[in-house]
Amino acid sequence: MKELDPLLHSQLRLAVMSVLMNVEEADFVYLREKTESTAGNLSVQLDKLAAAGYITVEKGFSGRKTRTVCRVTPAGRAAFVAYVDTLREYLNL
């Protein structure tokens, strides 16, 4: 049995990737609301996804407030697709 990419097999990271796959870009606040996660948890998981090269995290400003924008990278897309593929074996979808 193929193993499920442990980086994606986490509720919150999967949810984040799921959102980003459909949206081209999303900021921290939007992700926190959409995934109903705490800021602390989200911050940690975004770091892990970024460290893996699955997403980019850009810290900028919107007016004078900070704004952190995330995007999925090609590698992230590929990993997500592979993950879904592996899951099909488990769930036989």
Added chain:
Amino acid sequence: MKELDPLLHSQLRLAVMSVLMNVEEADFVYLREKTESTAGNLSVQLDKLAAAGYITVEKGFSGRKTRTVCRVTPAGRAAFVAYVDTLREYLNL
């Protein structure tokens, strides 16, 4: 976003349930081979699934050797189906 049943959202437990969903009954050794897991890990995860009422674990004998047989319960089936359903939202399958 609905949460993924944490009892099923674990690589090994999901693999075990996946096997049991298709097979009516399976013993410890078969599960260990099919999931390519260590006996220790498998033992622990079977206990958790059993404690949740998702599977039954019956310790008996085959000849004079012990044989531990597992089956998925109706509750287990329901939970698995619900889990798959929730996953569809994440993955949009």
Added chain:
DNA sequence: TAATTTGGTTTATAAAATAAACCGCTTTAT
């Protein structure tokens, strides 16, 4: 009968998820 293997369980360790505390900057109210 002494190893070895089989079928597991229990216990210890490593890794992950989550929450709690905190920090700097802004805005609002006084």
Added chain:
DNA sequence: ATAAAGCGGTTTATTTTATAAACCAAATTA
């Protein structure tokens, strides 16, 4: 102007989980 409250996060600590390592009893093999 200044204190207090809120926003957007990060860091650190705690709890849970997953995994591996060590172990055990019964059966088999040498």
